[in-house]
Amino acid sequence: MGQDNDGRTRVDESAKRARLVRYAVETIAEEGFAKASLSHIATRAGVSKGVISYHFAGKEELIQEVVTSVMADMGEAVFSRMDEQPGAVGKLRAYIESVVAYMRVHQAELLAVVEIARSRPGGSGTSDLTGSDPVVRVLAALLAQGQEEGELRDFPPRLMALWLQAMINALLMELVARGDELDLDLAARELITVFELATHRRA
Amino acid sequence: MGQDNDGRTRVDESAKRARLVRYAVETIAEEGFAKASLSHIATRAGVSKGVISYHFAGKEELIQEVVTSVMADMGEAVFSRMDEQPGAVGKLRAYIESVVAYMRVHQAELLAVVEIARSRPGGSGTSDLTGSDPVVRVLAALLAQGQEEGELRDFPPRLMALWLQAMINALLMELVARGDELDLDLAARELITVFELATHRRA
Amino acid sequence: MGQDNDGRTRVDESAKRARLVRYAVETIAEEGFAKASLSHIATRAGVSKGVISYHFAGKEELIQEVVTSVMADMGEAVFSRMDEQPGAVGKLRAYIESVVAYMRVHQAELLAVVEIARSRPGGSGTSDLTGSDPVVRVLAALLAQGQEEGELRDFPPRLMALWLQAMINALLMELVARGDELDLDLAARELITVFELATHRRA
Amino acid sequence: MGQDNDGRTRVDESAKRARLVRYAVETIAEEGFAKASLSHIATRAGVSKGVISYHFAGKEELIQEVVTSVMADMGEAVFSRMDEQPGAVGKLRAYIESVVAYMRVHQAELLAVVEIARSRPGGSGTSDLTGSDPVVRVLAALLAQGQEEGELRDFPPRLMALWLQAMINALLMELVARGDELDLDLAARELITVFELATHRRA
């Protein structure tokens, strides 16, 4: 009884949390972080306020889980595409392409994460897509590697990583704000062009 | 008596408002827009909460004045530099250089404006430095002009304007977060390089 | 479980609202509408301020419920008495008698409603007992009917309805202010006498 | 210098107070007592808030002066008309007629006084026109006198006085609310008819 029950319980628990996280994403994406009170999230999820406090230690934990779950999901998609590429340059291109592809399908999730990154008290509010340095560090490392491999010109890798993130982010905001007027394929191609013009060593 | 008094009064009033605006800038820049309650601003200014309500019709008016005063101040500096340049390409370069120069001296002011642009309910939340489309439109127009003049390659001007703003913005955030490790002169030069590589027609 | 629980919950909720409404009535009746802040009501009810905001959407809703619940309660008593009477004259007499009877038992409730009617922003502030035109209109209709039936003399029905309400209201205020010195039975009889002398067609 | 100056000062002082009282009347009549903050009154008077605090010990004193000045002004008009009449019955009729006449010309003043009587914390909120018992006592005394003189039937004088005031008051409210639809002359005649039917000894 113990094990089975524990197993089921954990599954239920995890499923319940996932469900709440999904509604939190919806709420934040549609109403903005400031308006996304536990009440609103609970109402949208069709449960009582207390449920969230029951399943999560606090609002902070819920928000954390929103960020980590979205990042994990996107990370899976993005890194698998990056892994297919042998060199740094190819990986960077795969990064941009796969993030934009993810953006097309998961607008709300990314928007929620950006909202959180912007509004969080502790957050530096930097304009990276993820709000977290790890991604920037990975990109900077790839850029440095590309320089060592002789494919990329000389520039400060961290700065370029920040700018790349900022441009992707700006594209997301534009997609959210004017999705109907925006040709995302064209924009993605243009973003890659800009990035490559800016970074590739000139012939 | 009347005139002198009126004169003095208006100066005092305007000076007082300017003082409160300055403290609002400080508070928003250091604690973020969400934490910048009237209480906090008042405390930092060393006055009681009511003072702000006395001098401003509401929080909205105070915030507006923060934005407009910073934008007006920066606009003066930036546009005078742009006016010195004859062509679109020169103006764009002057824009980047003078915004970065302004950023160096008025970090807090710009940070406050960015915070406001991000957190305001009505705001589109886009990652442009100013939070306002007008600047983006001006930049887009210059980019289009540069294309017509044959100096810039073909790309969607609005998108490029958004990206330029996003990069400037990211630079500001980096300056705020890691000012001591950042060589702003180098970064500015690099930003111009990136922008020109990305936009100029290739020989 | 679901049904019982829902049932109990609804009863509890409604009971809690009723309890808060009762305390609101008390507070308004004793301290006046202007002083009846949510703080005062909550304190008197022995709960925290937030409780009211929890059970009611806002102060407005609480006040509305005070008015509607008192009016509904009184209306039941009054209209059942009026219905027993066939003619307009009998109904009017029943109206006066039953309102005064209700007044004797539910002084605070009526006082609260009058206070609200007087102080509410939207309120016309007229001196009718109920603060609402509907009652005046019903009375005016009855008066007009009595005139058509030939039992009442000729006068402007609406004006007379207003005056009747004003007199009932004045009686309530006197009851509140000097209840110990007032012979309510005598007053009620006298009010009916006055009303009938003023309205009945003279033999 | 002393006397003249004092003299002039006192006149100025009194004139200044009267001016503020006039604006207080306007404000209360048009916006209601609740909205009649010192700010609003001062703004309407075109002076600074401090002026009122300077000329009056507090808001209470200003409001008192509104009441007493209006009552004094109306009292003058009303009592001179009453004095022309020899008997109690004539005086009562003169009272009603002259109050209604005053009402026609000084709607705002009476409305302000009623607003104050209703909303004042200490006030019982009774529906008498003046908010003060003295008038009721005078009317009650006249009614009792009329009874002694054999012209009026037997009824409780104080109650009848309250009802008379309540009816006059209701007429004022109707005048304010629907002045354009109300035939004040007709209403006044009707009020006298009602009053006389209700009080005069039947032949």
Added chain:
DNA sequence: CATGAATGAGTTTTCATTCAT
């Protein structure tokens, strides 16, 4: 004398969190 800047108490409302059931 007169002003208007400043204060601080008080209002309604929102919200994350706690807790008894």
Added chain:
DNA sequence: AATGAATGAAAACTCATTCAT
């Protein structure tokens, strides 16, 4: 395990009053 009632802090705003100039 889950609920929802209750709390208390914090927010923006209003206002009568005080006080230095």
